[in-house]
Amino acid sequence: MPDGAEAGGGADAGGGGTETGGGADAGGEPDGPGGGHYIVCGGNSLAYRLILELTEQYEVPVVAVVPDRSREHGPAIARIPGVRAVLEHSTVTGEALGAAGVEHARGIALMDGTDQENIHAALAAENRNPGVRIVLRIFNQRLGEHLEKLLPNCAALSGSATAAPAFANGALSRPHTVEVGGRQLYVAHDGDIRPDQICLVADRIDRQDLSRLRLLPGTGGRAADFIRIAEFLGGGEEIVPRGRPLPGPASEPGGLAALQTLDVEPPLRQPWRKRLKWWLLDGLKHFTNTRLRMILITAFAAILLGGLVLARHSTHPGGFGWTVYFTLLDAAGAVQPDVPGQQVLGDSWARAAQVLITFCGITFVPVATAIVVEALASGRRGVPRPPGARTRDHVIVVGLGNVGTRVATLVHGTGLPVVCLERDPQARGIAAARALGIPVLIGEGPLEAQLKQARVKHARAVVAVTSDDAANLEAALEARAVRPEVRIVVRLFDDDFAHHVYATLGNVASRSVSYLAAPAFAAALMGREVLGTLSVFRHVLLIAELTVEEGTGLDGRNTGDLEGPGGVRVLAVRLHRRPQDYQWNFADRSRRLVPGDRIVIAATRSGLARVIQ
Structure with a gap:
């Protein structure tokens, strides 16, 4: 299954095989020769979510190229308002690019097919329209880096690589982070919120109905976040631990989520003593059966007992070291019997222990040798091993x-x-x-x-x-x-x-892989740098760094203007005269941004679209 491909009811599989969306002629061609549209190639869930992002958040016209209008998410794509046309082509060929009007398009996203097919289509699109913005889904990220160097106006992203950290961190019960300026940012909930948090990102959280969650609400000033958190933590409201439903009926939402810095990565590895213990037991079980293990354990216990008897009853002046030496020699069969007049070990107890060690060694040494030979020469190391005793806390x-x-x-x-x-x-x-x-x-x-x-x-x-x-x-x-x-x-x-x-x-x-990855693909298609995505339950928070350019929507605005309507929080500002310094929670909210400044923002999808327009 390609990156970002998902099955499920998010896209209606029913409906007729509509050839075109609104505004397209009967042949499925885009409206007029003027272009100015974006092309999305693919019929999987990632393509469907990407088209939703472009049409709903950025409000740009889209031409969709799907392998089959009647399968996967093809019918649902055709019903999205803002889709100029839905064209059916099994592969993205030159004919498909021409029919989609790539010569006049502002950007093209390749969401389906293999890495080789997507690279071939990207090169063909660049040849037809050298200025077109290209975003392609690719699994081999190293290959994608080389392609970005070859095509400066191209971004190669992996849906699975974008979403996988959120799954892994969820399994490990540790926060998913995005690195910004040497800091690891993550979303904390309720009782995990510290006083030094950066900003409030969500309130009115109702775990019984997550559709009511309010992400990045409007704020009149930086102090509003801290006042809200202080009221929540110190105003008598119960702090609900993560994973538990909120008290009271579902009509009374509560709870907070805030963005803060991860100080120390929580340890995950098991203690080395525990790992060694289970590794030895697992190895023993792998190379021996139950009966053989009982023989080995009995022989080893007898040798150990005999060694203790030798240590107690031996008259040799060498002490403990010589006792271990004699024990190992006896176990290996190199026994030295006592001779009348030249006794080495001592009394009859020591001689009995010597005999016990020798006979147990006859059993122990050949079996141990067979195990080692099997491990080195039988080729069992190449055979996949099933989970063993050491597979715990996995x-x-x-x-x-x-x-x-x-x-x-x-x-x-x-x-x-x-x-x-x-x-x-x-x-x-x-x-x-x-x-x-x-x-x-x-x-x-x-x-x-x-x-x-x-x-x-x-x-x-x-x-x-x-x-x-x-x-x-x-x-x-x-x-x-x-x-x-x-x-x-x-x-x-x-x-x-x-x-x-x-x-x-x-x-x-x-x-959802497509829900996590689609905002990053959409932002890349619009030419914006998204550093990463953070999950607030099923909602997505984008962390992006934007450069203020002359004549753009950011030029001349201040942080208060950006944050006021909601959907955006300015986390840090990098002034054009000090580009290396991240000024977190920039204090001068009235200072207007000038060309060359860079801002790091946390934004919803609609908030990011509003800022970059």
């Missing part, structure tokens, strides 16, 4: 598509164990996971059995990121049935479905 990733592969890689990079489940044996993420030494369970068996084999009863989190909402919810419910307290993060496209999940299941976080 994260289970269900689905190894683009998103699942990136999530598994991110969690693995923290040092925590990861186990992956995948039903398609041809999924390309399987090879990537196994190359990192991550166990992968493949099969069509019952999901409950697979989760138990993945040791879900010892897991810290389950991340379900397949392209099917129903399959993701099934994984969440099966995991919850085995271990009710496990942390669950699910990938859901449908907003209504996600709201019901939030309202009925505690300790569950839902994310």
Whole structure:
């Protein structure tokens, strides 16, 4: 499944195969030769969300090129107001670009197809219209960096790379952050808000109905945020811990969310003693069966007991060191018997211990040697290993598509164990996971059995990121049935479905790849720099850095003008005379911005669109 592709009810799959949107002629051609439109190629959920962003937030005309108008999100795209035309082409060829009017377009977004197909289409679009803005979805980010150098007016983004950190951090119960000027910014909720927070980003949070959440409301001044937080924390309102529903009926929303700086990254790795313990036990179980383990444990215990007897009853003047030496020699079969008149070890107890050690060594040494030879020469190291005893406090990733592969890689990079489940044996993420030494369970068996084999009863989190909402919810419910307290993060496209999940299941976080990635793609298509996205439940907060240019909407405005209508918070200002200094919570709200200044803002999608117009 391509980056950002999701199934679900967010786009109506019904309806007729409408050929054109409003304002297009019968042949599906754009209105008039003047152009000035944007082209979006693709019929997946990311293309659908991107078109919504462009038409609703930026209010620009869009021409859509879909592989099939009657499948995926094609029918829903045709019904979006502001879509000038919907053209059907299986691939983005020169003919498709010409029909979409690329020669007169302001920008083109390539949201479907392989990396090679998208690069080919980008080069063709650049050849037809050298000034067109190009944004393409690409999985190989290194290849995308080279393409951006080749085409200066091009941005290569990955939907899965944009969204994966939010899934990984949700599973690890740590905040998802965006780096700005050396600071890691994240969204804190309710009791986690500190007095040194940067700004308020949401109020009126009702976890029973997240559609009522108010993101970045209007403010008359910087003090308004701090007054609101002070009233909330010190005015007698109950602070509701994260993950619990608010008290009282759903008609009484409450709660806050604020943007603040992460001081220290919370530790995730298990203590080395615990990891060593489970690693040794796991290795023993991998190379031996139960009967052989009992023999080894008995022989080792007998050797240890014999060594203690030698230490107590030996008359050798060498002390403890010589006792260990004799014990190891006896276990290896190099026994030195006592000779009358030349006794070395001492009394009869020491001699009995020597005999015990020797016979147990006859059992222990050959078995241990066979295990070592098997590990080195039998090739079992190349065989994928199932989750073993050391797989505890781990994260289970269900689905190894683009998103699942990136999530598994991110969690693995923290040092925590990861186990992956995948039903398609041809999924390309399987090879990537196994190359990192991550166990992968493949099969069509019952999901409950697979989760138990993945040791879900010892897991810290389950991340379900397949392209099917129903399959993701099934994984969440099966995991919850085995271990009710496990942390669950699910990938859901449908907003209504996600709201019901939030309202009925505690300790569950839902994310939508297209919802997280589409704002960044839209901003890139409009030529704006989005540093990252932060989730406030199902809502998206954009962190962007904008340069004030002469004659633009930012020229001559102050921070109060930008923040007043709501939807925008100015986090920091970089003055043109001091470009290296980030002045956080810029105090002079009346100072007007001049060309060369740069501002870092937190904004909603509509807020960002308003600022850059």
